[in-house]
Amino acid sequence: MLDKKQIILIKGTREGLSLFIEESASFHDVIKELKEKIMASKPKEEEPIVSVNVKLGNRLLNEEQEKALRNIISVDNRFKITAIESDLISREDALKWREESEIKAINRIVRSGQVLEVEGDLLLVGDVNPGGKVVSTGNIYIMGNLYGIAHAGVTGDREAFITASYMKPTQLRIADYISRAPDYESDGVYMECGIIDEDQDKIIIDSLKVLSRKRKEISGFERRINNG
Template sequence: MIVNKQMITIKGTREGLTLYIDDSCSFSEVLKELDQVLSTKYTDKDEPMITVTIQLGNRYLHKEQEEALREVIRRKNKLVVQSIDSNVITKKQALQWRDDSEIKAITKIVRSGQVVEIVGDLLLIGDVNPGGKIVASGNIFVLGSLRGVAHAGANGNTDAVIAASYMEPSQLRIADYISRSPDYESEGVYMECGLIDKEKSKIIIDRLQVLSQKRPDLNGFERRILNG
């Protein structure tokens, strides 16, 4: 006996509905079954608006297919698509993710007037002199003295951190948060880091050891750098 595989699974949540779509069947079959399933449910016009999240699994949809999927759901007066999520990303997105998550190691002294700017995490093996500036979309690690300007999380990442062997910066910036002297000891500090304290809504300076608790998402390579 042949048993038809269920292509659409619907689960209710506090936020609305989640549709799990089988990723092994054809897209045309998905549209047909989705229309049939929704036609037997959620037809009462007196029901409140329900948001729908669609989980595609290992299926990638082109924009035209996404719009066709949204259109089937839009026909039901009380359903609105909130998001369409997939485990599959494009090559462009994968390359962007790699760039954003890579650690770029640079060996140099950043002198006054010089700017080093990279995408991803920056590991600078050298000093940042007064008047020098380093910028990264991710975290910044300086194996040397930081006496200039450091800007981590430049694209808005408030979880980014700045760590240095010797911390005496003229300015620290993480995302849109800025901290200047005299927030630091006049003679600087060794093996410290700057990070955003979201409760206090400002950048704080703390020991490197706190990162394992306050930023547990730092990967293994970064932890080895911090712990020696």
């Protein structure tokens, strides 16, 4: 626990230094004490530049404050910031996280030549016809027939998966993995999911029941699907 009278606490680590900033102190006082401590511990010219991990606790820095911090913990003073960590997130980051983690429920038919693309998870109540395409940064749930193309985890999430009431796709894609129609049964499959199997290094079609085993962090929504 930090001494309440001490605004800056510096600890040595294998990687360099960890610099803890008392979260309740004014930024003016933080900068004042930081200058004193950095100058007092400045390495000699022949010594290597020291890496510094700054830990803010429950504090956020604006652009001007971060710039002031970096001006002090700088290469000129023989230090280099490798990370600035805060236990808080900005409003912009919170809104982005909400956008990316929210399930988007859409009721429509995706026809040939149409592309439906969303941020986060997609719940489509309707069919994806041949020539149609659905794309999501998260998981894809289709309460209908999947005949076209589905691409989940489009930004690189290999933990994403695709489910459909009836699955006979032209193509499944998860992150950078692609699986085409010949990989599936000729008559299609009901209430199945497509996931990446790391051992086989490809997309496989399996029962929805495997999600609770292979994807430990699935939400209550997926569990309700699994349990009917």
